[in-house]
Amino acid sequence: xxxxxxxxxxxxxxxxxxxxxxxxxxxxxxxxxxxxxxxxxxxxxxxxxxxxxxxxxxxxxxxxxxxxxxxxxxxxxxxxxxxxxxxxxxxxxxxxxxxxxxxxxxxxxxxxxxxxxxxxxxxxxxxxxxxxxxxxxxxxxxxxxxxxxxxxxxxxxxxxxxxxxxxxxxxxxxxxxx
Numbered sequence: 470x471x472x473x474x475x476x477x478x479x480x481x482x483x484x485x486x487x488x489x490x491x492x493x494x495x496x497x498x499x500x501x502x503x504x505x506x507x508x509x510x511x512x513x514x515x516x517x518x519x520x521x522x523x524x525x526x527x528x529x530x531x532x533x534x535x536x537x538x539x540x541x542x543x544x545x546x547x548x549x550x551x552x553x554x555x556x557x558x559x560x561x562x563x564x565x566x567x568x569x570x571x572x573x574x575x576x577x578x579x580x581x582x583x584x585x586x587x588x589x590x591x592x593x594x595x596x597x598x599x600x601x602x603x604x605x606x607x608x609x610x611x612x613x614x615x616x617x618x619x620x621x622x623x624x625x626x627x628x629x630x631x632x633x634x635x636x637x638x639x640x641x642x643x644x645x646x647x
Contacts, residue, residue, distance in 0.1 A: 495558035500547040506538035526560035532633070545643070552639040569631035573623050580619045587612050 496518070499507075514531055516524035525531055539551055587608060594605055601609075622630070628644055629637035637645060 495554050498550065498554050498558075500543060500550055502543040502547050503539055503551040506535055506542060510535045510538055521559050522561075522563055526555075526563040529633070536633075549639040549642065552637075552642070556636065556639070565632065565636045567632045567636070569626040569629070572626040572631045576619055576622045576626075580615070583615065584612065 496504075510531065511521075511525065514524070514528075516531070525535065539548055543551065590608065591601075591605065594601065625645060628641040630645060
């Protein structure tokens with residue numbers, strides 16, 4: 470089994486020599502644990518090292534298998550390095566699906582309606598009775614509690630929430646895990 474891994478790694482390295490110089494430099498930066506995942510995931514999928522951007526970067530199922538392997542076998546620092554190299558060098562230029570804009574849009578629409586309705590309620594209360602009752606104070610408290618629930622999803626969406634794990638900017642991984 471060990472011999473098979475060495476042969477596969479040598480085959481990958483030989484392919485890297487044939488490949489573009491930038492690709493071989495990028496692959497040299499990848500940690501050992503990620504290289505092992507490449508052998509375990511990419512070789513059975515028959516991905517050519519010279520065509521990783523078309524084989525790995527456009528195949529969500531293969532990316533998922535690869536990401537799960539990296540998550541299981543690499544520590545956070547190696548995950549960071551692997552993700553950076555894959556995003557910025559190997560998969561550069563490949564479209565990245567994201568639902569971040571949808572999250573931001575939904576939060577803004579819901580908040581806009583909610584805060585306007587609450588404002589209209591307080592305005593009508595001031596016109597009709599000029600007094601605040603316990604239900605008004607409860608609504609005011611709920612509106613205050615809703616402020617962080619408006620800000621936090623928008624903040625997270627601008628940091629990578631709504632994207633696939635492997636498409637999140639590596640510097641934001643720790644922040645989003647909190």
